[in-house]
Amino acid sequence: MEEEKKNNDPISRKKFLRMCGTAVAGTALLGVSAVALKRLADKEADYFWQIDPKKCTFCGRCETDCVLPISAVKCVHALRVCGYCDLCGGYYRTNVKDLNTAAENMRCPTGAIKRSYVEDPYFEYTIEESICNGCGKCAKGCNSFGNGSLYLQVKQDLCTNCNECKISRVCPSGAIRRVPYAMAYMLKDD
Ligand code: SF4
Ligand code: SF4
Ligand code: SF4
Numbered sequence: 001m002e003e004e005k006k007n008n009d010p011i012s013r014k015k016f017l018r019m020c021g022t023a024v025a026g027t028a029l030l031g032v033s034a035v036a037l038k039r040l041a042d043k044e045a046d047y048f049w050q051i052d053p054k055k056c057t058f059c060g061r062c063e064t065d066c067v068l069p070i071s072a073v074k075c076v077h078a079l080r081v082c083g084y085c086d087l088c089g090g091y092y093r094t095n096v097k098d099l100n101t102a103a104e105n106m107r108c109p110t111g112a113i114k115r116s117y118v119e120d121p122y123f124e125y126t127i128e129e130s131i132c133n134g135c136g137k138c139a140k141g142c143n144s145f146g147n148g149s150l151y152l153q154v155k156q157d158l159c160t161n162c163n164e165c166k167i168s169r170v171c172p173s174g175a176i177r178r179v180p181y182a183m184a185y186m187l188k189d190d
Contacts, residue, residue, distance in 0.1 A: 047178040049165040050186050053151040055175035058136035058143070062152055065167045066134070072159035073134030073152050073167070075112070075127045078188035082149035084122035089145025090138035091115055091125055107141050109133075129155070149188065156184050 062073035091113050096105045112132040116124050142150035168176035
């Protein structure tokens with residue numbers, strides 16, 4: 001009898017309805033949060049770390065600070081910007097005496113830059129990506145003494161797209177930032 005009275009008590013029903021309301025509101029809130037988190041995750045995946053070639057100063061940290069054993073940053077070459085120079089500032093060290101391919105004349109420490117004759121006095125320079133370490137020495141030389149056609153980019157197929165790019169934390173010129181994945185390269189040819 002006492003139990004039946006408790007169940008019919010209008011105050012208890014009111015409390016019950018309030019509890020239901022709170023639970024529904026809580027579920028709705030969780031639902032919204034889950035959707036918001038999913039959107040955030042999708043948004044993160046849509047973005048990719050990249051180097052702004054207008055800001056990079058070729059400081060060398062791209063070689064040493066990537067989390068990968070060999071940096072995901074590589075030299076790329078804008079052929080439309082290149083002067084096809086014989087005395088290439090990216091290929092040869094500063095003040096070389098003879099324009100020959102002796103190791104002591106080469107600016108690239110890994111031999112990743114290949115030079116091929118086009119016609120007098122022009123030469124084409126290509127980068128062997130698999131042995132480039134992203135040191136930026138060639139790009140620095142090219143930007144100091146040439147047209148600036150050599151520059152650095154983070155390669156999509158190598159980069160693990162870290163939540164926070166380790167290089168971006170040490171880059172002295174703030175050159176690394178997230179860009180939409182669809183336009184993940186900041187090319188000088190464009
Ligand atoms: S100098 Fe450095 S950045 Fe340029 S091609 Fe050689 S290894 Fe790559
Ligand atoms: S995001 Fe990670 S893997 Fe990619 S360049 Fe930066 S540190 Fe290297
Ligand atoms: S750390 Fe910044 S300034 Fe240095 S080479 Fe990389 S992008 Fe360029």
